[in-house]
Amino acid sequence: MADIQVSPGWKELADSINKQKGVVVILGAPDTGKTTLAFCLARELQLRGCKVAMIYADVGQCAFGPPATLGLSVLGKLETVPTMRHDSPGPVFLEEIKIHSMYFVGCTSPMGHLLQTTVGLKKLVETAEGEGAEIVVIDTSGFVEGGAAWELKFQKIELVNARHIVALQRRQELEVILSVHEHRTCRTVHRLKIYEAIKLKSYEQRRAYRRQKFLEYFQNATLKNLPLKEVRLINPVNILPIEGYINLYKRLLVGLNDDENFTLGLGIIEDTGPKELRLLTPVEALQKVKIVRFGAIRLDENWYDSRVKLPSIHLLKLPPITLRKT
Numbered sequence: 001m002a003d004i005q006v007s008p009g010w011k012e013l014a015d016s017i018n019k020q021k022g023v024v025v026i027l028g029a030p031d032t033g034k035t036t037l038a039f040c041l042a043r044e045l046q047l048r049g050c051k052v053a054m055i056y057a058d059v060g061q062c063a064f065g066p067p068a069t070l071g072l073s074v075l076g077k078l079e080t081v082p083t084m085r086h087d088s089p090g091p092v093f094l095e096e097i098k099i100h101s102m103y104f105v106g107c108t109s110p111m112g113h114l115l116q117t118t119v120g121l122k123k124l125v126e127t128a129e130g131e132g133a134e135i136v137v138i139d140t141s142g143f144v145e146g147g148a149a150w151e152l153k154f155q156k157i158e159l160v161n162a163r164h165i166v167a168l169q170r171r172q173e174l175e176v177i178l179s180v181h182e183h184r185t186c187r188t189v190h191r192l193k194i195y196e197a198i199k200l201k202s203y204e205q206r207r208a209y210r211r212q213k214f215l216e217y218f219q220n221a222t223l224k225n226l227p228l229k230e231v232r233l234i235n236p237v238n239i240l241p242i243e244g245y246i247n248l249y250k251r252l253l254v255g256l257n258d259d260e261n262f263t264l265g266l267g268i269i270e271d272t273g274p275k276e277l278r279l280l281t282p283v284e285a286l287q288k289v290k291i292v293r294f295g296a297i298r299l300d301e302n303w304y305d306s307r308v309k310l311p312s313i314h315l316l317k318l319p320p321i322t323l324r325k326t
């Protein structure tokens with residue numbers, strides 16, 4: 001187990017955030033140490049007596065919680081805060097971190113899911129603040145290149161009204177995102193050096209990390225029936241009757257959401273009948289599920305995810321049919 005190298009800027013960063021509390025957004029390209037810094041910063045702030053919450057806003061390489069979701073943890077007493085370990089393929093923690101709330105985005109990449117990612121983040125920040133968090137540390141994804149990434153980061157920063165923007169850069173790759181906020185009195189931009197010895201993860205390692213996270217999440221899952229009359233199914237672009245099209249939906253990942261559209265847990269569609277969905281899920285309290293949000297990925301028998309595109313109703317030349325609640 002390698003030690004975390006605390007760079008000189010980290011303590012000053014914690015001091016600055018402690019003086020002006022609020023939302024902290026950590027930005028960086030892939031493998032720049034965002035998650036490591038997020039946990040170290042949370043700990044430093046707790047040592048200074050602050051009430052801290054953490055949000056993972058990375059649907060692929062999430063620090064805690066299953067992929068395809070965003071998650072919030074309101075940190076308790078200092079001794080219960082997880083310590084980071086250095087195991088490949090991704091961050092692991094010595095103790096299980098307690099998830100307060102989750103939001104299902106439906107995909108393991110923000111591409112094509114920018115709105116879901118932004119709305120979910122806002123809902124989680126509001127929840128954290130409602131729980132009395134003075135500081136909310138947000139660990140973001142490494143999606144920083146190109147127009148869509150710029151817009152996503154910009155809108156997220158605006159929506160959560162980030163007080164601090166922390167940038168981990170190899171060279172100048174974040175400058176185009178940072179420069180907008182540079183001289184604004186409502187935000188402070190902090191530039192930090194990255195830990196030079198970070199090894200870049202390959203596509204396969206990232207995929208294997210997600211697989212591991214899904215595997216862990218579903219390890220105690222059982223097959224359960226969810227009565228359709230109790231829930232609303234949300235699949236806005238491709239409203240197809242499940243009946244007769246089960247092959248399209250088989251092994252599809254779904255978010256099992258409560259009345260406020262927070263995610264109680266995930267499920268995998270195994271089968272369907274006219275009156276029920278048969279799901280593999282670890283969620284026990286299915287009576288709390290009010291909304292089933294269809295995802296854009298399927299999990300195969302080996303727990304690898306792949307993106308699915310359900311054919312649109314127009315392509316199938318079917319009359320529009322809304323799902324029956326019988």
Ligand SMILES: Nc1ncnc2c1ncn2[C@@H]1O[C@H](COP(=O)(O)OP(=O)(O)OP(=O)(O)O)[C@@H](O)[C@H]1O
Pocket residue numbers: 003004005006007028029030031032033034035036037058061086087090091141142195198199201
């Ligand atoms: N300050 C540090 N000291 C020692 N090791 C570090 C440090 N920062 C990062 N690392 C190492 O680099 C690896 C990647 O770091 P981390 O997961 O924090 O990066 P990331 O930017 O969150 O990556 P991703 O893009 O996958 O989200 C970690 O597993 C850790 O081993």
Ligand SMILES: [Mg+2]
Pocket residue numbers: 034035036058061063139
């Ligand atoms: Mg990370």
